[in-house]
Amino acid sequence: MNYKKIISYAALSLYACTYISSVKAIETNTKYKREDYVKKMPKEYEFKSATIIRINDAIYEYMLDVSLREPQPMRRLREETAKDSQSIMQSPVDQGQFMALMVKLTNAKNILEIGTFTGYSTLWMASALPENGKIITCDVSPQWTSIGEKYWKEAGVRDKIDLRIGPAENTLNQLIEDKTQEQFDIVFIDADKSNQSLYYEKSLKLLRPGGLIILDNVLWQGKVVDHSFDDVDTKSIRTLNAQLKDDSRVDISMLALGDGVTLIRKR
Numbered sequence: 001m002n003y004k005k006i007i008s009y010a011a012l013s014l015y016a017c018t019y020i021s022s023v024k025a026i027e028t029n030t031k032y033k034r035e036d037y038v039k040k041m042p043k044e045y046e047f048k049s050a051t052i053i054r055i056n057d058a059i060y061e062y063m064l065d066v067s068l069r070e071p072q073p074m075r076r077l078r079e080e081t082a083k084d085s086q087s088i089m090q091s092p093v094d095q096g097q098f099m100a101l102m103v104k105l106t107n108a109k110n111i112l113e114i115g116t117f118t119g120y121s122t123l124w125m126a127s128a129l130p131e132n133g134k135i136i137t138c139d140v141s142p143q144w145t146s147i148g149e150k151y152w153k154e155a156g157v158r159d160k161i162d163l164r165i166g167p168a169e170n171t172l173n174q175l176i177e178d179k180t181q182e183q184f185d186i187v188f189i190d191a192d193k194s195n196q197s198l199y200y201e202k203s204l205k206l207l208r209p210g211g212l213i214i215l216d217n218v219l220w221q222g223k224v225v226d227h228s229f230d231d232v233d234t235k236s237i238r239t240l241n242a243q244l245k246d247d248s249r250v251d252i253s254m255l256a257l258g259d260g261v262t263l264i265r266k267r
Ligand SMILES: C[S@@+](CC[C@H](N)C(=O)[O-])C[C@H]1O[C@@H](n2cnc3c(N)ncnc32)[C@H](O)[C@@H]1O
Pocket: 089, 090, 091, 114, 115, 116, 117, 118, 119, 120, 121, 122, 138, 139, 140, 141, 144, 166, 167, 168, 169, 190, 191, 192
């Protein structure tokens, strides 16, 4: 072995030793850091994933651009509703499409909707029902619901919709008296928020086991976490949200969709 070869073997061995020890150092270091991170993680971050995304306008627009399939009657109804001073009450378009998907996923045939407004959510759900499907929807306002009726006809789903005008509590009591208990596949709760718990309890009676309640406005424009708001509606929403967590009659999942939606499956 000549002089040059001895030098290059020595350099190679030195490089290999340095490399192996640096890899070990990285491994040890990573392990140490990870354990340290887990130990030090503050309690409030325990459930958070590193991949939770904070939606901004650009991301929301992107979501709509690449996923929204709003049919013409829904779009026209939404445009007419936008002229109303109370248009904020209408479900957002992506929520409409989401609820239509829920109807199809659950093979729902019988739906109950509490709070019709101009019938935008009614239209999405009715359009997703099979030909023999039915949706009972109730509201106190003949004016607002009459706006929806035009578009229900235009979409060819008017015959699937049974509109009941009057206080929702009366409509629900009537359905319970009519022995329609455990008949509904889906109940969408979206009326006066002060009665959130009352509608939930009555809906549970009317829902079949395995059926789905879609509970709207559970985040109430963020007022649920801002304790400077202690109005009846906000308190009522907070109360039911808190009760649902320990309600062993149901399975739940709360989604940051629209103004917050909790999916509730009756056991
Ligand atoms: C948030 S809006 C419903 C929105 C509709 N589900 C949608 O997604 O487009 C609430 C509706 O509940 C109705 N409402 C309020 N109090 C009611 C009651 N006691 N009984 C029945 N409907 C009621 C209002 O007239 C209003 O149209």
